[in-house]
Amino acid sequence: MSRREIFMDVMFRTGLMILVYVGFALFIPSYYSVRGVAALLDGAVVIGLTGLGIGVTMLAAEFDLSVGSLAALIGVVTLNFINGAEVGMVTAIVLGVVIAGVFGAAQGLVIAITGINSLVFTIGSLIGLRGLALFMSGENTVNIPVQRLEETDFLSASVLGIFSIPSLVMIGAFVLVAAFLRYTVWGKEVLAIGGGRTEARAAGVSIKRAMVVAFAISGALAGLAGAISCVKLGSATPLGFDTLLLSAVTACLIGGIALEGGRGTVTGIFVGLLTLRFLVGGVSGLGAPFWMQNLAVGSLLIVVIVAQLSVRQLKSRHDAPALPVH
Amino acid sequence: MATTANSTKKFRHRVMSAALAAGVALAAPALAYADGRVVVFSPPSTDNYIAAWQSGLKKKAADLGYEASFIETTRDQSEQDAAVQQELAAGADTAGYIWWPFINAAGTNSLRSLSRTGKPVIFANQYPLEGTESLWTAYAGIDDFANAKTAAEMLLKACDESSTVKCDKGLIVTFPAGFSAGADRAKSFRETVDGKLEVLQEQPAGFTSQDGYKVGSQIIPPVKDDVTWVYTQNDSLASGIVQALTEVGKTPGKDVLVIGGTCHGDTSDLTSGHVIGTEVQGAYLEGWYTMQTLHRYLKTGVVKDGKVYAEATPDAPPSDEGDISRYNFIPSPPVGNSKEAVEGFRLWGWTMDELCNY
Known part of the structure; x- marks a missing residue:
């Protein structure tokens, strides 16, 4: 895609996002209050961080299905650090992210070396990590003691009225990952293997390094999502985040990340995330039953994908060389 | 040309009228229950038990003059927390909250947010965690x-x-x-x-x-x-x-x-x-009783220490009057394995089939 086409694509998706936002803002007062927008941003953090990570693997034409289980495991691990080792909240989060990043990198390395399809491999880690989370939590929810809950308040505190620490971390992560993919060699390698593995290899790109980097980012961001969320909630559930994978992939798809890899932008993921958040928060805020959320998200996703395909088909027809006239 | 312009104008008017009508229709319920709105956080009603619980709560709320607004999320506690923050950000007038976290222990910080509003919070369905007593007004549900x-x-x-x-x-x-x-x-x-x-x-x-x-x-x-x-x-x-x-x-x-x-x-x-x-742990009656507990608190403002078990009478449901206790339990009477026991069962006027078959 040319730069102009990418710009137009993001603009189309941004238009859709604004439409969804305005549609709900007409009926839900919190949608146009500063506090309400802050809550919307805050509520997007877990899916946003995870979606960004899984989006990077999708850009590399891979797929990390283990993100939900990894987030749950890192949540448990982080709270175990806080309760058992009595470390500070921030230190525990950082430790959790490092562990998740290392696990992600190792996962990427094994996939690159063995050549196992990442879908197949990460199904294994999805199941295994969930088991590990149950084991490490003793099959129970791990809690920060009630008397220490006040220490978690910094994650709910307002920053400049409209942000919180988690939402700023999420926005920072989006900016950093976008810059990494655009301006660094390692980042460009991730995009290159997604655009065409054979061509990338021929051009001297290290497939192994790109895979390690993509899965390390995905793992670290899933870990960050799990750690921040669990510290903020004051608890970690070994069976938590079971719907996270689906929501994160949905945000990516609405944002224009192609399942076959190599196409999409970090900005697109952010727009897709906000569209999803506005929709889910809006349906929930109207007091509609849960199935309405499923119906709304499913419908939106289908509309986006059909529109995307139609545009692509129209374009390919338009670009096709005219038949010679005899 | 003039005809085309007129048609376009008419079409625009029709679209605007339709949009206005739809807006009024959607906004009307929100305006109607501004004084007696009860916000209920619960896991999704795609679960039959929760759907029956919601039905009982909704019916009792309507009978008592409240409008129950259900906020359902996935079974993920971070989603439920996001819904809590969104609701609090709306700043809507609310008589009280009913809180059913899917994972009881995982909802403590969201519960803290609700308790800070100063509105009554009725904890539902799962026995509250030790140490969280200052965060909720009363518990209504089953004694596990x-x-x-x-x-x-x-x-x-x-x-x-x-x-x-x-x-x-x-x-x-x-x-x-x-x-x-x-x-x-x-x-x-x-x-x-x-x-x-x-x-x-x-x-x-x-x-x-x-x-x-x-x-x-x-x-x-x-x-x-x-x-x-x-x-x-x-x-x-x-x-x-x-x-x-x-x-x-x-x-x-x-x-x-x-x-x-x-x-x-x-x-x-x-x-x-x-x-x-x-x-017999009737989901419908549990929702009904939870709403009644909130209503009784709103009327008296009193919570007595200790536990109270609603009487397992065959026909008469508990009264809407009187003080509530810290723990308010619905009855869950045992039933033996005979056809007579099942068919002869009655609780607050309901049969076993009506209470359990969902």
């Missing part, structure tokens, strides 16, 4: 500890009376891991049978007969010659266990005694004798 104790006592009685099985070793099949009601019940059951029965294994399963069968078909075959009883936390799980036992050549009710802790789904395994008994 008493429920499991009754189930254990029914099992011990059936063991004493059985001429075909000598109760010794057995299994506990619980609600999902992390669901505190399941852990509370398992703990209470173990304490009641301690020294009388031996627990071979305790295994989390879920809520449905499929969950019960899936777990049963894994844990029963290796111990099929030892297992003499199975405690399940609801009758759907019990049905799955009955099927798994049958597949390994056991006759439930004769070789192995299966007890269902809570009525859930159809009663065929109960009336056929495959399950030795259950308890």
Whole structure:
């Protein structure tokens, strides 16, 4: 895609996002209050961080299905650090992210070396990590003691009225990952293997390094999502985040990340995330039953994908060389 | 040209009128219940139990002049927390909150946010965690500890009376891991049978007969010659266990005694004798009673210390008047495994079929 086409694509998706936002803002007062927008941003953090990570693997034409289980495991691990080792909240989060990043990198390395399809491999880690989370939590929810809950308040505190620490971390992560993919060699390698593995290899790109980097980012961001969320909630559930994978992939798809890899932008993921958040928060805020959320998200996703395909088909027809006239 | 312009103008007017009408229609309910709005946070009503609980709550709210606004999220606590923050950000006038976290322990910080509003918060369905007392006004729902104790006592009685099985070793099949009601019940059951029965294994399963069968078909075959009883936390799980036992050549009710802790789904395994008994925990009545508890608090502003069990009368439901207690429990009366017991059952004017078959 040319730069102009990418710009137009993001603009189309941004238009859709604004439409969804305005549609709900007409009926839900919190949608146009500063506090309400802050809550919307805050509520997007877990899916946003995870979606960004899984989006990077999708850009590399891979797929990390283990993100939900990894987030749950890192949540448990982080709270175990806080309760058992009595470390500070921030230190525990950082430790959790490092562990998740290392696990992600190792996962990427094994996939690159063995050549196992990442879908197949990460199904294994999805199941295994969930088991590990149950084991490490003793099959129970791990809690920060009630008397220490006040220490978690910094994650709910307002920053400049409209942000919180988690939402700023999420926005920072989006900016950093976008810059990494655009301006660094390692980042460009991730995009290159997604655009065409054979061509990338021929051009001297290290497939192994790109895979390690993509899965390390995905793992670290899933870990960050799990750690921040669990510290903020004051608890970690070994069976938590079971719907996270689906929501994160949905945000990516609405944002224009192609399942076959190599196409999409970090900005697109952010727009897709906000569209999803506005929709889910809006349906929930109207007091509609849960199935309405499923119906709304499913419908939106289908509309986006059909529109995307139609545009692509129209374009390919338009670009096709005219038949010679005899 | 003029005709075309007129048609366009008419079309625009029609679209605007339709949009205005739709807007008014959608906004009207929000305006109508501004004074008596009760916000209910719950897991999704795609679960039959939760759907029945919501129906009871909604009906009682309407009868008492409130509008119950349900905010459902996935079973993920971070989603429920996002919904709480969104609701609080709206700053809408609210009479009180009803809080049902899917994972009880995981909802404490969201509960803190609700409690900081100064509005009453009624904790629903799962026994609140120790140490969180300052965060909620009252609990309304089932007493999980008493429920499991009754189930254990029914099992011990059936063991004493059985001429075909000598109760010794057995299994506990619980609600999902992390669901505190399941852990509370398992703990209470173990304490009641301690020294009388031996627990071979305790295994989390879920809520449905499929969950019960899936777990049963894994844990029963290796111990099929030892297992003499199975405690399940609801009758759907019990049905799955009955099927798994049958597949390994056991006759439930004769070789192995299966007890269902809570009525859930159809009663065929109960009336056929495959399950030795259950308890009626009506989801509809639980929702109804939860709303009544909030209403009574709003009327009196008083919460008495201690626990109160609503009386298990056949016809008369509890009064809407009077002070509430810190813990307000619905009754969960035991029911034996006979057709007469099932068909003759009445609680607050409802039959067992009406309360359990969802």
